[in-house]
Amino acid sequence: MEPPEIRFQILYYLYNKYYGGQTGKLHSAEKIIQETELKNIDRNLINGDIAYLYSSDLVTGKRSIGNGGYPPSIIITNKxxxxxxxxxxxxxxxxxxxxxxxxxxxxxxxxxxxxxxxxxxxxxxxxxxxxxxxxxxxxxxxxxxxxxxx
Structure with a gap:
């Protein structure tokens, strides 16, 4: 799976959660991985794509120290x-x-x-x-x- 599809899988998951009654709820990267087609993808690629989505303002969350530039839990933004x-x-x-x-x-x-x-x-x-x-x-x-x- 190429990075654009990984990014879409993450956004698609968050979009469905947002409109499925979980507006405002943060979702952990681990939960996203387990509930999508990303289970067999290298975690470093996923982390990099979460960081990319975060730095592009497509997702937001609270960053923690030592997380490599991405928040451990995220939510989709309006963008x-x-x-x-x-x-x-x-x-x-x-x-x-x-x-x-x-x-x-x-x-x-x-x-x-x-x-x-x-x-x-x-x-x-x-x-x-x-x-x-x-x-x-x-x-x-x-x-x-x-x-x-x-």
Whole structure:
């Protein structure tokens, strides 16, 4: 898993927690790792990406001494929420522009009409379920927004 996807996994987790009734609650890095697809990723990479998200103001938390520049528990910021929504919206636009399969287009159009939280959950689930349909689309959007060039 490349750094942009690790960053998105973290932001996506925090986004869902934020809108799932845990607004204002900090989440430990360890809990994020255990509850996402990051379990088998080198912890140093994850720590580096948390530090990156923190220094980019996409997450916030209380820093502790000796933590390598990242807080041990974090929460998504408004800027992080906007970024998750922008990534998903970009993925939707790219899918609709690049897909010739009418069934896929219809499904994506239906998802696109959902409320923002449902749209994000469903489109990311669909991308993960059918990666062969979105080989470059998801990668392109993640790299665009989460590689420091957004």
């Amino acid at each position: 992080g929420i906007d970024l998750v929504e922008n990534i998903i919206n970009e993925i939707i636009v790219n899918i609709l522009n690049q897909q010739d399969n009418r069934i896929v287009k219809n499904k994506i159009e239906l998802i696109a009409k959902s409320d923002q939280r449902t749209r994000i959950t469903k489109i990311w689930g669909y991308v993960k379920e059918k990666p062969e349909l979105f080989v470059n689309i998801g990668e392109k959007a993640l790299k665009l927004f989460l590689s420091g060039g957004y």
